[in-house]
Amino acid sequence: MRKVYMDNNATTRTRPEVAEAMLPYFSEIYGNASSIHQFGRAARAAVDSARGKVAALLGAGSPEEIVFTAGGTESDNFAIKGVAAALRSKGNHIITSSIEHQAVLNTCKFMAKEGFDVTFVGVDENGVVKLDELKKAITPKTILITIMHANNEIGSIQPIEEIGKIAKEKGIYFHTDAVQTVGKLPLDVKNSNIDLLSMSGHKLYGPKGIGALYIRKGTKITPQMLGGHHEMGKRAGTENVPGIVGLGLACELAQKELATESKKLTELRDRLYNGIISRIEDVRLNGHPKNRLPNTLNVGFKYLEGEGIILNLDMEGVGVSTGSACTSGSLEPSHVLTAMGVDPAETQGSVRFSLGRDNTKEDIDYVLEVLPPIIKRLRDMSPLYESKKK
């Protein structure tokens, strides 16, 4: 059976050349990057080179602004807790949005328990943060604004340039969770007034277990991982050299291919959407119609619950996911769709197709072939669809 992977916002396949480049750092070049002997120096050179590549992709002022972490979640935790700890005497107010990834959402909720005031700014029907609400939320006590670059479930791109400007004017730090956008959208942290930016290796065809936090020079942040003097004293722990090498190469390749990949993915994504709406009725697009990640398509199939669709697609060899209830081990409907004001019943039948560099036109056509009978079969079983027909 044909296998089609369309869950690239969950994770991507490590590029073969990236995996290959990592291998020597498990065997021949195994030194500790902090050691002063030749074994250590070889590892250090690889780490420094990778740091430069990450900095280049983000548009950082210097490689020293990149701190390697264990992934996106650690970067988000570090940014929020680290700034909160460093600026506690200045203020105790944090602004975020209602559609953040759990790594930011749950860290902010934790900070609230620790005595911080947290404002969760709402979004419009396209899943874009309301800037007027954000501006109104700012108080003299506000120390941090943390808003994601693009949403993982629906792909809507957030106005980070504007947010950066607002934050700068008020002298507030701006952190963005760019896990879904690094390598997919052009980024320029220097000119976008971004003070902190989280990224992850495995979302851009690099390995899992490695990520980075961009920290603009001069930003006050308290380390959260204590130990040795690694990572310019900001994050202790022996460097994950193979992971760092993999991340570096993944960033270098992403930078080279960004424009062509983005164009290709947009075409495939739109082919999929147009194919779906011409074959299936009562479908809604979740997310911004235009200003969206090039690879992300979230569609709601009315009268249905998402898990049934996912399980059926899985039986046909197609891997996708739902922002809804069942798959994530939670029975709550998607907090993102709920924040957008989607009718509660309609949040249930949403499916996220997130394409990647390995997807082809044939993959799209295969999904368009197997999907309509699945939807029909499930709708024939659905009492909601029955009520609609009557």
Place this chain on the structure above:
Amino acid sequence: MEGQYSEKVMEHFRNPRNVGEIPDASGIGNVGNPVCGDIMRLYIKVDDKEIITDAKFKTFGCGAAIATSSMVTELVKGKTIDEALKVSNHAVAEALGGLPKIKMHCSVLAEQALRNAIDDYLAKKKVKA
């Protein structure tokens, strides 16, 4: 069992038994609402000896909701009303080889849908008598 469905659940999800409606049903049971993500509608046909001769369902919900609907219709066919009233959610889950903890509520819905269908049948019978 954590998270994943048993073979039996997947089998009933892939090939659900008794999908549909019974136009002249003796009793209809509705349960759930779309906000929670599950709706079951269960139809039973009962003969004059109080035996359930047919059962059908329509369900909006996850894999477990469809599988439990399918299983409960299979379990009650051929049973008397008294016997059917003894079919518990645990019996449905057990017949499916178990359900993930987080999905046990689906078996509760199936039991509830069955109870509601039987109540509907008994109420209609009373009116006739």
